[in-house]
Amino acid sequence: MKVDITLKVNGKLFQLSLPPSTTLLEALRDHLGFTGVKEGCGKGECGACTVLIDGKPINSCLMLAPQAEGKEVITIEGLSENGPTPLQKAFVEEGAVQCGYCTPGMILSLTALLNQNPSPSEEEIKEAISGNLCRCTGYLKIIQAVKRTTSGQ
Ligand code: FES
Ligand code: FES
Incomplete structure (x- = not known):
């Protein structure tokens, strides 16, 4: 059995016919080609x-695609449609991208933080990425990249 759904991703509407158990992660990666959304655990x-x-x-592996109907979904591809954001540039400048697997998720979690709170404390930065694991950077460079963005360097 399949259900017809419409997803709004990065400002564009997509019509899909999917098994109702399809996760948003699967819909984005496997059906719509947004491979910047990574599957880890x-x-x-x-x-x-x-x-x-x-x-x-949100973790797109935990949400079913039909639950995202009527909502605005933004992936890393949508964030950088007009070139890298200041936060993305700061990640590169601070060496906060190593294998890069965690990077899209980190950038999106931190973008949500900065949209809400343009001058977060170190504790608030750590809290914002508490659900994003990075096995490469030790997190320090990521935190420095956020500070670089907020200090306008
Ligand atoms: S793949 Fe979704 S939280 Fe790990
Ligand atoms: S840069 Fe490799 S997991 Fe974060």
Whole structure:
């Protein structure tokens, strides 16, 4: 059995016919080609699959695609349609991208934070990425990249 759904992703509408158990992660990656959305654990523990839903970061592996109908979904591809954002530039400048697997999710979680709070404290930065695991950077460079963005360097 399949259900017809319409998803709004990065400002564009997409019509899909999918089994109702399809996760948003599967719909985005496998059916719509948004491969910037990464699959890590598949069970809500790593944050690699983070997307923004109505501006809030969520794990797309835990949400069913039909649940995202009528909501604004933003992936990393939608964030950088007009070139890298200041936060993305700061990630590169601070060496906060190593293998890069966590990076889209990190950037989206931190973008949601900065949209809400343009001058977060270090604690608030850590809290914002508490659901995003990185096995490469030790997190320090990521935190420095956010500070670089907020200080306008
Ligand atoms: S793949 Fe979704 S939280 Fe790990
Ligand atoms: S840069 Fe490799 S997991 Fe974060």
